[in-house]
Amino acid sequence: MPALAGALARACHPAPTVAVTVLAGLAAVVAGHTAAGVALVTLAVLAGQLTIGWSNDLLDAERDRAVGRGDKPVATGELPVPVLRGALAGAVVVCLGASTLLGMAAGLTHVVLLVGSGLAYNLVLKRTLLSWLPYVVAFGSLPAVVWLALDPPQLPPVWTMAVGSLLGFGAHLVNVIPDLADDAATGVRGLPHRLGARATGVLAVLVLTTGSAVAVLGPDGPAPGWAWALLVGAGVLAVGALLRGGRAPFRSALVIAVVNVVMLLVRA
Numbered sequence: 004m005p006a007l008a009g010a011l012a013r014a015c016h017p018a019p020t021v022a023v024t025v026l027a028g029l030a031a032v033v034a035g036h037t038a039a040g041v042a043l044v045t046l047a048v049l050a051g052q053l054t055i056g057w058s059n060d061l062l063d064a065e066r067d068r069a070v071g072r073g074d075k076p077v078a079t080g081e082l083p084v085p086v087l088r089g090a091l092a093g094a095v096v097v098c099l100g101a102s103t104l105l106g107m108a109a110g111l112t113h114v115v116l117l118v119g120s121g122l123a124y125n126l127v128l129k130r131t132l133l134s135w136l137p138y139v140v141a142f143g144s145l146p147a148v149v150w151l152a153l154d155p156p157q158l159p160p161v162w163t164m165a166v167g168s169l170l171g172f173g174a175h176l177v178n179v180i181p182d183l184a185d186d187a188a189t190g191v192r193g194l195p196h197r198l199g200a201r202a203t204g205v206l207a208v209l210v211l212t213t214g215s216a217v218a219v220l221g222p223d224g225p226a227p228g229w230a231w232a233l234l235v236g237a238g239v240l241a242v243g244a245l246l247r248g249g250r251a252p253f254r255s256a257l258v259i260a261v262v263n264v265v266m267l268l269v270r271a
Contacts, residue, residue: 010076011090015056019178023145024049026264030149033271034159044152047101047113048145053094055121061087062125066189109152116144134193135175142171146271159271162221166267169214170260176207177256204252205245211259212241218266230270233262 027048031041060067060077067078076082098118102110120137128134145167146159179186179195180203187196195203215237219230237259244255 007082007086010082011057011087013074014060014076014082014087015053016059017056019174020049020052020056023052026268027145027149029268030146030271031152033268034149034153034157036149036153040152040154043101043104044149047098047105047110048117048148050094050098050101051113051118051121054091054098054118055125057087057091057094058122059125061091066191070185070188072185105148105152106154106156108156109148112144112151113148117141117148120144129193130191132194132197134179134195135172138171138175139168140171142174143168160222162217163267163271165221166214166218166263169210169217170263170267173207173211173214173256173260173263176203176210177253177260180204180207180253201252204256207256208241208244208252208259211256211263212237214263215259215266218263218270222270230266233266237262 024045028041028045031044036044060075061084064075064077064084067075072078077084077087099114102113104110105113117140120141124134124137128137143164146163150157150159176195179193180200183196183200183203186193198206215234219226219234240255240258244251
Protein backbone atom coordinates (compact mmCIF):
# COMPACT_ATOMS: atom_id res chain seq x y z
CA MET A 4 0.00 0.00 0.00
CA PRO A 5 2.70 2.60 0.82
CA ALA A 6 4.37 1.83 -2.51
CA LEU A 7 1.10 2.31 -4.39
CA ALA A 8 0.38 5.53 -2.50
CA GLY A 9 3.80 6.85 -3.44
CA ALA A 10 3.30 5.87 -7.06
CA LEU A 11 -0.10 7.59 -7.13
CA ALA A 12 1.48 10.72 -5.66
CA ARG A 13 4.14 10.79 -8.37
CA ALA A 14 1.58 10.16 -11.11
CA CYS A 15 -0.56 13.17 -10.17
CA HIS A 16 2.12 15.68 -11.27
CA PRO A 17 2.78 16.62 -7.63
CA ALA A 18 4.55 19.96 -8.13
CA PRO A 19 1.78 21.73 -10.10
CA THR A 20 -0.92 19.93 -8.10
CA VAL A 21 0.47 21.17 -4.79
CA ALA A 22 1.27 24.64 -6.16
CA VAL A 23 -2.21 25.28 -7.59
CA THR A 24 -3.94 23.83 -4.52
CA VAL A 25 -1.91 25.93 -2.10
CA LEU A 26 -2.47 29.02 -4.25
CA ALA A 27 -6.23 28.40 -4.18
CA GLY A 28 -6.25 27.94 -0.41
CA LEU A 29 -4.24 31.08 0.22
CA ALA A 30 -6.43 33.04 -2.21
CA ALA A 31 -9.49 31.84 -0.27
CA VAL A 32 -7.98 33.23 2.92
CA VAL A 33 -7.24 36.55 1.20
CA ALA A 34 -10.80 36.70 -0.21
CA GLY A 35 -12.26 36.41 3.28
CA HIS A 36 -13.58 32.85 3.39
CA THR A 37 -14.32 31.19 6.73
CA ALA A 38 -12.13 28.26 7.77
CA ALA A 39 -14.76 25.88 6.39
CA GLY A 40 -14.86 27.82 3.13
CA VAL A 41 -11.08 27.71 2.79
CA ALA A 42 -11.14 23.95 3.38
CA LEU A 43 -13.89 23.41 0.78
CA VAL A 44 -12.18 25.51 -1.88
CA THR A 45 -8.91 23.70 -1.21
CA LEU A 46 -10.57 20.27 -1.40
CA ALA A 47 -12.38 21.07 -4.65
CA VAL A 48 -9.24 22.41 -6.32
CA LEU A 49 -7.10 19.52 -5.04
CA ALA A 50 -9.56 16.96 -6.41
CA GLY A 51 -9.67 18.85 -9.71
CA GLN A 52 -5.90 18.90 -9.99
CA LEU A 53 -5.71 15.18 -9.18
CA THR A 54 -8.26 14.57 -11.92
CA ILE A 55 -6.14 16.50 -14.42
CA GLY A 56 -2.82 14.97 -13.33
CA TRP A 57 -3.93 11.34 -13.15
CA SER A 58 -5.82 11.53 -16.43
CA ASN A 59 -2.70 12.96 -18.07
CA ASP A 60 -0.53 10.03 -16.98
CA LEU A 61 -3.25 7.54 -17.93
CA LEU A 62 -3.58 9.00 -21.43
CA ASP A 63 0.19 9.35 -21.90
CA ALA A 64 1.19 5.91 -20.58
CA GLU A 65 2.11 4.49 -24.00
CA ARG A 66 3.94 7.64 -25.03
CA ASP A 67 5.89 7.73 -21.75
CA ARG A 68 6.75 4.05 -22.15
CA ALA A 69 7.98 4.66 -25.69
CA VAL A 70 10.53 7.25 -24.58
CA GLY A 71 11.58 5.35 -21.46
CA ARG A 72 10.25 7.76 -18.85
CA GLY A 73 11.52 6.14 -15.66
CA ASP A 74 9.83 8.83 -13.56
CA LYS A 75 6.36 7.79 -14.71
CA PRO A 76 5.06 4.92 -12.51
CA VAL A 77 2.34 3.89 -14.97
CA ALA A 78 4.84 3.60 -17.81
CA THR A 79 7.27 1.56 -15.67
CA GLY A 80 4.53 -0.77 -14.41
CA GLU A 81 4.94 0.32 -10.80
CA LEU A 82 1.39 1.68 -10.80
CA PRO A 83 -1.19 -0.72 -12.30
CA VAL A 84 -3.62 0.93 -14.69
CA PRO A 85 -6.73 -0.36 -12.81
CA VAL A 86 -5.48 1.28 -9.61
CA LEU A 87 -4.93 4.57 -11.39
CA ARG A 88 -8.38 4.37 -12.97
CA GLY A 89 -9.95 3.77 -9.58
CA ALA A 90 -8.09 6.73 -8.04
CA LEU A 91 -9.09 8.91 -10.99
CA ALA A 92 -12.75 7.94 -10.61
CA GLY A 93 -12.61 8.82 -6.92
CA ALA A 94 -11.02 12.19 -7.67
CA VAL A 95 -13.75 12.96 -10.20
CA VAL A 96 -16.49 12.16 -7.66
CA VAL A 97 -14.88 14.32 -4.96
CA CYS A 98 -14.26 17.14 -7.45
CA LEU A 99 -17.89 17.19 -8.59
CA GLY A 100 -19.23 16.92 -5.05
CA ALA A 101 -17.00 19.61 -3.56
CA SER A 102 -17.56 21.90 -6.55
CA THR A 103 -21.32 21.56 -6.11
CA LEU A 104 -21.00 22.62 -2.48
CA LEU A 105 -19.13 25.76 -3.58
CA GLY A 106 -22.36 27.02 -5.18
CA MET A 107 -23.61 27.01 -8.75
CA ALA A 108 -21.48 29.86 -10.10
CA ALA A 109 -18.22 28.80 -8.43
CA GLY A 110 -18.83 25.12 -9.05
CA LEU A 111 -19.55 25.50 -12.75
CA THR A 112 -16.56 27.82 -13.15
CA HIS A 113 -14.31 25.27 -11.48
CA VAL A 114 -15.58 22.19 -13.33
CA VAL A 115 -16.05 23.74 -16.78
CA LEU A 116 -13.29 26.34 -17.04
CA LEU A 117 -10.57 25.09 -14.71
CA VAL A 118 -10.84 21.30 -14.75
CA GLY A 119 -12.38 21.24 -18.23
CA SER A 120 -9.43 23.21 -19.59
CA GLY A 121 -6.98 20.75 -18.05
CA LEU A 122 -8.78 17.78 -19.58
CA ALA A 123 -8.98 19.52 -22.98
CA TYR A 124 -5.20 20.01 -22.80
CA ASN A 125 -4.62 16.34 -21.98
CA LEU A 126 -6.95 15.05 -24.69
CA VAL A 127 -6.27 17.32 -27.64
CA LEU A 128 -4.79 20.77 -27.23
CA LYS A 129 -1.31 19.85 -25.96
CA ARG A 130 -0.51 18.70 -29.51
CA THR A 131 -1.64 21.91 -31.20
CA LEU A 132 -0.69 25.58 -31.51
CA LEU A 133 -3.38 26.25 -28.88
CA SER A 134 -1.51 24.31 -26.18
CA TRP A 135 -1.25 27.54 -24.16
CA LEU A 136 -5.00 28.24 -24.13
CA PRO A 137 -6.06 25.77 -21.40
CA TYR A 138 -3.46 27.18 -19.03
CA VAL A 139 -4.58 30.75 -19.68
CA VAL A 140 -8.24 29.89 -19.11
CA ALA A 141 -7.63 27.68 -16.07
CA PHE A 142 -5.30 30.03 -14.18
CA GLY A 143 -7.37 33.04 -15.15
CA SER A 144 -10.54 31.42 -13.79
CA LEU A 145 -9.02 30.38 -10.45
CA PRO A 146 -9.67 33.76 -8.75
CA ALA A 147 -13.25 33.60 -10.05
CA VAL A 148 -13.75 30.21 -8.39
CA VAL A 149 -12.50 31.58 -5.08
CA TRP A 150 -14.53 34.82 -5.06
CA LEU A 151 -17.71 33.29 -6.51
CA ALA A 152 -17.65 30.74 -3.67
CA LEU A 153 -18.14 33.53 -1.10
CA ASP A 154 -21.55 34.00 0.54
CA PRO A 155 -22.89 35.99 -1.23
CA PRO A 156 -20.86 35.34 -4.41
CA GLN A 157 -18.60 38.16 -5.55
CA LEU A 158 -16.69 38.84 -8.74
CA PRO A 159 -12.92 38.90 -8.27
CA PRO A 160 -10.89 41.99 -9.14
CA VAL A 161 -10.36 41.89 -12.90
CA TRP A 162 -6.62 42.37 -12.54
CA THR A 163 -6.33 39.12 -10.53
CA MET A 164 -7.74 37.15 -13.45
CA ALA A 165 -5.37 38.95 -15.83
CA VAL A 166 -2.38 38.09 -13.64
CA GLY A 167 -3.66 34.52 -13.33
CA SER A 168 -3.95 34.15 -17.11
CA LEU A 169 -0.43 35.49 -17.68
CA LEU A 170 0.87 33.24 -14.90
CA GLY A 171 -0.81 30.28 -16.60
CA PHE A 172 0.71 31.13 -19.97
CA GLY A 173 4.14 31.41 -18.41
CA ALA A 174 3.65 28.22 -16.40
CA HIS A 175 2.84 26.29 -19.58
CA LEU A 176 5.96 27.55 -21.32
CA VAL A 177 8.23 26.83 -18.36
CA ASN A 178 6.66 23.45 -17.67
CA VAL A 179 7.17 22.14 -21.21
CA ILE A 180 10.80 23.19 -21.73
CA PRO A 181 12.40 20.20 -19.90
CA ASP A 182 10.29 17.72 -21.92
CA LEU A 183 10.71 19.17 -25.41
CA ALA A 184 12.88 16.34 -26.70
CA ASP A 185 10.67 13.53 -25.36
CA ASP A 186 7.54 15.25 -26.61
CA ALA A 187 8.98 15.77 -30.08
CA ALA A 188 9.90 12.07 -30.27
CA THR A 189 6.27 11.08 -29.74
CA GLY A 190 4.60 13.63 -32.00
CA VAL A 191 3.58 16.30 -29.49
CA ARG A 192 3.81 19.67 -31.23
CA GLY A 193 2.42 22.38 -28.97
CA LEU A 194 3.38 26.03 -29.17
CA PRO A 195 6.67 25.65 -27.21
CA HIS A 196 7.76 22.78 -29.45
CA ARG A 197 7.25 24.91 -32.53
CA LEU A 198 9.09 27.86 -31.00
CA GLY A 199 12.04 25.91 -29.64
CA ALA A 200 13.64 26.03 -26.20
CA ARG A 201 15.38 29.40 -26.63
CA ALA A 202 12.35 31.32 -27.92
CA THR A 203 10.07 29.62 -25.39
CA GLY A 204 12.28 30.72 -22.52
CA VAL A 205 12.37 34.29 -23.82
CA LEU A 206 8.58 34.35 -24.25
CA ALA A 207 8.08 32.97 -20.73
CA VAL A 208 10.19 35.76 -19.25
CA LEU A 209 8.30 38.44 -21.20
CA VAL A 210 4.86 37.05 -20.32
CA LEU A 211 5.61 36.68 -16.63
CA THR A 212 7.22 40.11 -16.41
CA THR A 213 4.03 41.54 -17.93
CA GLY A 214 2.14 39.73 -15.19
CA SER A 215 4.31 41.45 -12.60
CA ALA A 216 3.47 44.84 -14.11
CA VAL A 217 -0.26 44.09 -14.04
CA ALA A 218 -0.02 43.02 -10.39
CA VAL A 219 1.58 46.38 -9.55
CA LEU A 220 -0.57 48.66 -11.70
CA GLY A 221 -3.88 46.78 -11.64
CA PRO A 222 -5.20 47.25 -8.07
CA ASP A 223 -6.93 50.47 -7.09
CA GLY A 224 -4.87 53.10 -5.32
CA PRO A 225 -1.15 53.77 -5.40
CA ALA A 226 1.17 50.78 -5.44
CA PRO A 227 3.32 50.35 -2.31
CA GLY A 228 7.05 50.78 -2.53
CA TRP A 229 7.79 47.08 -2.09
CA ALA A 230 5.61 46.26 -5.14
CA TRP A 231 7.55 48.70 -7.29
CA ALA A 232 10.78 47.21 -5.96
CA LEU A 233 9.66 43.70 -6.93
CA LEU A 234 8.64 44.91 -10.36
CA VAL A 235 12.00 46.59 -10.92
CA GLY A 236 13.73 43.44 -9.68
CA ALA A 237 11.70 41.29 -12.08
CA GLY A 238 12.56 43.66 -14.92
CA VAL A 239 16.28 43.58 -14.15
CA LEU A 240 16.16 39.80 -13.88
CA ALA A 241 14.32 39.55 -17.19
CA VAL A 242 16.75 41.82 -19.06
CA GLY A 243 19.74 39.97 -17.63
CA ALA A 244 18.27 36.63 -18.60
CA LEU A 245 17.52 37.74 -22.14
CA LEU A 246 21.05 39.08 -22.56
CA ARG A 247 22.70 35.93 -21.18
CA GLY A 248 20.60 33.45 -23.10
CA GLY A 249 21.03 29.70 -22.59
CA ARG A 250 19.13 28.40 -19.56
CA ALA A 251 18.96 31.84 -17.96
CA PRO A 252 15.46 32.73 -19.30
CA PHE A 253 14.09 29.43 -17.97
CA ARG A 254 15.52 29.97 -14.48
CA SER A 255 14.51 33.62 -14.41
CA ALA A 256 10.96 32.76 -15.48
CA LEU A 257 10.63 30.46 -12.48
CA VAL A 258 11.72 33.23 -10.10
CA ILE A 259 9.44 35.82 -11.70
CA ALA A 260 6.51 33.37 -11.49
CA VAL A 261 7.03 33.14 -7.72
CA VAL A 262 7.13 36.94 -7.49
CA ASN A 263 3.83 37.13 -9.38
CA VAL A 264 2.16 34.66 -7.01
CA VAL A 265 3.31 36.68 -4.00
CA MET A 266 2.02 39.96 -5.44
CA LEU A 267 -1.25 38.33 -6.51
CA LEU A 268 -1.93 37.13 -2.98
CA VAL A 269 -0.73 40.20 -1.11
CA ARG A 270 -2.37 42.81 -3.34
CA ALA A 271 -5.73 41.06 -3.91
